[in-house]
Amino acid sequence: MSKTTLLVIDDELAIRRFLRASLDEDQFKVIEAADGREGLRLAATEKPDVILLDLGLPDVDGISVAKGIREWSSTPIIVLSAREQERDKINALDAGADDYLTKPFGVGELLARIRVALRHSKKSPEEPVFRAGDLEIDFAAHIVRKGGVEVHLTPNEYGLLAVLARHAGKVVTHKHLLAEVWGGAYSEESHYLRVYMGQLRHKLEDDPTRPKLLTTEAGVGYRLKTE
Amino acid sequence: MSKTTLLVIDDELAIRRFLRASLDEDQFKVIEAADGREGLRLAATEKPDVILLDLGLPDVDGISVAKGIREWSSTPIIVLSAREQERDKINALDAGADDYLTKPFGVGELLARIRVALRHSKKSPEEPVFRAGDLEIDFAAHIVRKGGVEVHLTPNEYGLLAVLARHAGKVVTHKHLLAEVWGGAYSEESHYLRVYMGQLRHKLEDDPTRPKLLTTEAGVGYRLKTE
DNA sequence: AAAACTCCTTACGATTTCTTGACCGCCTGC
DNA sequence: GCAGGCGGTCAAGAAATCGTAAGGAGTTTT
Numbered sequence: 001m002s003k004t005t006l007l008v009i010d011d012e013l014a015i016r017r018f019l020r021a022s023l024d025e026d027q028f029k030v031i032e033a034a035d036g037r038e039g040l041r042l043a044a045t046e047k048p049d050v051i052l053l054d055l056g057l058p059d060v061d062g063i064s065v066a067k068g069i070r071e072w073s074s075t076p077i078i079v080l081s082a083r084e085q086e087r088d089k090i091n092a093l094d095a096g097a098d099d100y101l102t103k104p105f106g107v108g109e110l111l112a113r114i115r116v117a118l119r120h121s122k123k124s125p126e127e128p129v130f131r132a133g134d135l136e137i138d139f140a141a142h143i144v145r146k147g148g149v150e151v152h153l154t155p156n157e158y159g160l161l162a163v164l165a166r167h168a169g170k171v172v173t174h175k176h177l178l179a180e181v182w183g184g185a186y187s188e189e190s191h192y193l194r195v196y197m198g199q200l201r202h203k204l205e206d207d208p209t210r211p212k213l214l215t216t217e218a219g220v221g222y223r224l225k226t227e
Numbered sequence: 228m229s230k231t232t233l234l235v236i237d238d239e240l241a242i243r244r245f246l247r248a249s250l251d252e253d254q255f256k257v258i259e260a261a262d263g264r265e266g267l268r269l270a271a272t273e274k275p276d277v278i279l280l281d282l283g284l285p286d287v288d289g290i291s292v293a294k295g296i297r298e299w300s301s302t303p304i305i306v307l308s309a310r311e312q313e314r315d316k317i318n319a320l321d322a323g324a325d326d327y328l329t330k331p332f333g334v335g336e337l338l339a340r341i342r343v344a345l346r347h348s349k350k351s352p353e354e355p356v357f358r359a360g361d362l363e364i365d366f367a368a369h370i371v372r373k374g375g376v377e378v379h380l381t382p383n384e385y386g387l388l389a390v391l392a393r394h395a396g397k398v399v400t401h402k403h404l405l406a407e408v409w410g411g412a413y414s415e416e417s418h419y420l421r422v423y424m425g426q427l428r429h430k431l432e433d434d435p436t437r438p439k440l441l442t443t444e445a446g447v448g449y450r451l452k453t454e
Numbered sequence: 455a456a457a458a459c460t461c462c463t464t465a466c467g468a469t470t471t472c473t474t475g476a477c478c479g480c481c482t483g484c
Numbered sequence: 485g486c487a488g489g490c491g492g493t494c495a496a497g498a499a500a501t502c503g504t505a506a507g508g509a510g511t512t513t514t
Contacts, residue, residue: 115321116325155460191462193502195503197503201503216501218470417490417491425491425492
């Protein structure tokens with residue numbers, strides 16, 4: 001397993017240095033962003049395990065950064081801020097942040113809170129087999145069956161189907177699908193989805209022209225129907 | 228859906244009173260334990276959604292209570308403590324607590340952190356479903372049902388309905404609706420609302436001519452009735 | 455080296471959704 | 485009565501989104 005990656009979004013060089021020194025040691029890989037735009041970009045491309053976010057950024061507001069990340073990812077966000085107004089804390093937490101630490105804080109506490117965040121993001125054990133109609137997905141073995149017979153899917157096709165199945169019945173947004181399968185940096189390439197959904201339908205639908213399983217929610221995303 | 232249940236484990240009557248007063252209102256059901264043994268018992272029997280735990284208990288140490296709960300449950304634990312030593316925080320967080328608030332704290336912040344905890348634990352349990360008459364809105368799945376059958380809505384229609392549902396029973400002004408769905412720049416285009424409210428009524432009202440659910444407040448805005 | 459496979463890209467027609475304007479009815483104030 | 489504001493309805497054209505087929509690039513298999 002590769003090292004746990006932390007993304008630090010803070011405009012002050014001194015803070016970044018301090019955090020790097022405290023965290024860089026053996027356990028974490030630390031990457032840095034000096035402003036909000038860079039932070040959003042790195043959050044998408046590097047897929048960090050935890051994000052440490054300062055509120056007082058030069059370009060975008062920290063709250064907006066948190067919201068931007070939450071649009072497609074549930075990576076834990078710990079806000080580090082000098083602002084100790086209750087209003088700021090509530091806003092940040094409701095915007096999607098998972099924790100809020102007021103500067104100055106102890107490194108030990110920060111580490112403990114990072115451990116909490118990592119504990120949370122550990123995925124719960126999943127169902128080994130998914131079923132919907134005559135469709136069967138064996139997540140462990142990466143095998144898909146339709147009406148009992150195995151259907152070969154390419155890695156991207158399987159990834160797409162797996163995400164839809166994990167949220168079966170729900171609409172999954174374009175952004176979310178792209179982030180999960182291609183990575184956060186591809187969240188605008190929604191034409192990929194059209195191509196691959198088409199291929200999935202050809203392999204899995206009785207009548208690919210009239211999809212019953214893999215339905216489109218125009219302008220929003222796609223859905224794997226359960227019944 | 229039953230109310231969200233909070234378990235307060237604290238030996239000081241004053242604190243319990245204060246928390247009950249702050250939390251009891253409409254949104255939460257609050258149950259109390261005055262010591263650790265009672266707390267563990269209630270955590271098991273009542274299955275609360277969130278546990279608020281004081282560290283300075285008369286019988287068992289708060290840390291041990293947290294560990295005891297973690298042996299069989301992953302219910303979120305928020306520690307409320309007068310101790311502000313970093314050592315205490317680290318111990319509590321590593322013992323399984325999900326958050327640590329130092330007394331005195333603001334009620335608003337506590338509520339925000341409870342919301343964070345609920346957000347985390349909401350991975351499997353029931354979805355937040357809004358109901359009014361035979362109308363059902365499943366926000367997580369992005370699905371609207373009327374009388375049990377699914378109704379397809381376009382993004383704008385869904386957005387409009389969602390805003391009204393979020394303020395169910397209250398009047399939502401034209402400006403507010405337009406700002407939420409179309410963006411702040413469209414706050415004068417109240418004609419859009421007439422068109423889309425018409426479409427929503429067609430899809431959701433028994434008699435679109437005589438709306439019972441989606442009512443007009445002349446000169447002000449619209450309202451989704453709750454009954 | 456050829457064949458097979460997967461991924462990405464492009465183009466274009468089909469479909470869905472959004473916007474806009476015309477028209478109607480109702481109520482109110484003049 | 486009647487003008488004017490407000491809200492509702494309808495439909496057509498514009499715009500955005502979607503589905504599909506096909507081909508090239510890169511990689512792996514045979």
